[in-house]
Amino acid sequence: MKFFKTLALAATALTVPFASHAQAIDDDLSYIMVSHAPDSDAWWNTIKNALNLAGEQMGVNVEYRNPPTGDLADMARIIEQAAASGPDGIITTVADYDVLAGPIRSAVDQGIDVIIMNSGTPEQVRELGALMFVGQPEYDAGLAAGQRAKGDGVESFVCVNHKISNPVIADRCRGFADGLGIELGSSMIDSGEDPAEIKNRVMAYLNTNPDTDAILTLGPTSANPTIQAVEEMGLAGDIYFGTFDLGAEIVQAIKDGTIQWGIDQQPFLQAYLPVVVLANYDRYGVLPGNNVNSGPGFVTADNIDKVEELAGEFR
């Protein structure tokens, strides 16, 4: 008898690496996260870690799934698949409402609780019948940053937009302008995604508009070349410089004093909170009354050490 028990245990141990990371204390609850990120996107590693941590702490099974190439049509199939496997809840993003609305609504109608994280709007969440949204509303994040900059005495700015095609990203600039209480006008420049071009456009803009108080970059893609640009122009530390999202160069620039603050949308919370909310909803029927803003969290020279220590893992 003991032998069989050992055998069964060994078999379980063998299957562990193939099963999901989070070990269940009470494994009647299982949740699936479906992201829109391709395998190559390192930013989502934080999401995976936070998801596993939440699974361990809450004693539920969580799984992470994504379309390997980032193809959203494939993502729709994965959501359909997740719904077919009958989990207690699905955590997903609304990367493209047209493509994903159908599969998400089917899952909701089937009786599966859905929480939207990262991408989406409160209106879409309501329309889809999802429980809540956990993410950083981009306009509000820009607004908060603008108000902070206004408090620091900024009156004009340039917004370096490396993804002009994405209206959500541009909302960050709009919010920032509104927070400062000025017109956006021509302060948003389309920089393209090539580092050399970004650097040269920023230098050109600052040369033709020498009275610019502040620079806002919308992510590492535009921030890194801009750091070089201000360093070469001798403006590092002199011009007010804020950025969205974090990365190794941005962290270093914050330590050097080139960048005043980086806005962290705190992906950790975007993965961690939905699991906690779903588990408590299923167990005790409690649900927060509103959407949760995971950001903006401001990273400055004062709190940079903790961020640096956990960068890529939980931050």
Add this chain to the structure above:
Amino acid sequence: MADTPQAVIDERVKDVSPWRKALIRPELGGIIGTVAVFTFFALLAHDSGMFNAQGILNWSTVSAQFMIIAVGACLLMIAGEFDLSVGSMIGFAGMMIAIFGVTLGWPMWIAILVTFAICMAFGALNGVIVVRTGLPSFIVTLATLFILRGFTIFIPQTLERKTIIGGIREAAEGDWLAALFGGTIGRPFFQWLGDAGVIGVFDRGNRAGEPVVNGVPMLIIWAFVLIVFGHILLTRTRFGNWIFAAGGDAQAARYAGVPVDRVKILMFVFTAFCATVFATCQVMEFGSAGADRGLLKEFEAIIAVVIGGALLTGGYGSVIGAALGALIFGVVQQGLFFANVESSLFRVFLGVILLLAVILNTYIRRIITGER
């Protein structure tokens, strides 16, 4: 004449036993692989929802997608050529439908027909360049891959300043041709199954009471139609023999009077047609076209065809085999999710299973055909 026996034994034809005859089929590896894959998942994921109505619909839809592009890739590969532009063609075709139907506001059926014409013209262009220059189709279609993907990003950027165009479902509402790609059939049957409790029904929302599977998507119908068409074309017509001949030894085929160039160009056009069918079904189902649709689909098509027993060098293969290859690919891909495989190991499993399938195939073929 009268003294000649009816059953003359032609000394040029080697006597082959029926058993051996049954084994010398390109699709044998595919059949064995299909059985193995289904057995594997039946054991590992039988209680995960993979084999309920919704689960079956899920993996058969994914398999049908692979089948549509695999049929085209298979015939082209048998004719001795490759098309690496399939994935880009899918993104391009979807985007063209969105531009014509939504941005320019044309009636959807015109948008679809014009898109088919443009894409098939690109297919023909691929073929003509390959045939006229004698360059490897690998290189020519690699160039097309970049050109089409570039247009797919550039055109919507210029016209709409964004790379995803939505609103196709609304624009296609009530259109007769769009319904051939985006709809489902057999709804009353599934409603009956749902009412009878055979398959699950939605238990909340405004679709409460409707079955979770409300019909067979047209995508699956297209896959079947293309497979049957391709199979008959390849095995029952003179043109089918020409395809084999063109891929086996093009020069010998030319001496025997086979219009090799025409066959190859037509196969490029057919591959483009299959890619456009895929794209049209996709945009009609999801209602939007994105510049990143169809990435890496060309390799998925080629993989399905090779699992299905076709030779990369041309002249050997079968449409049924390619379809089974696509089925294996689709079932493995979705099945691994059902089996709760840790998602970062997904590609490892996929790679191992593909490798096993191809090795098994080659091994069987070598034993049977006696080639070295």
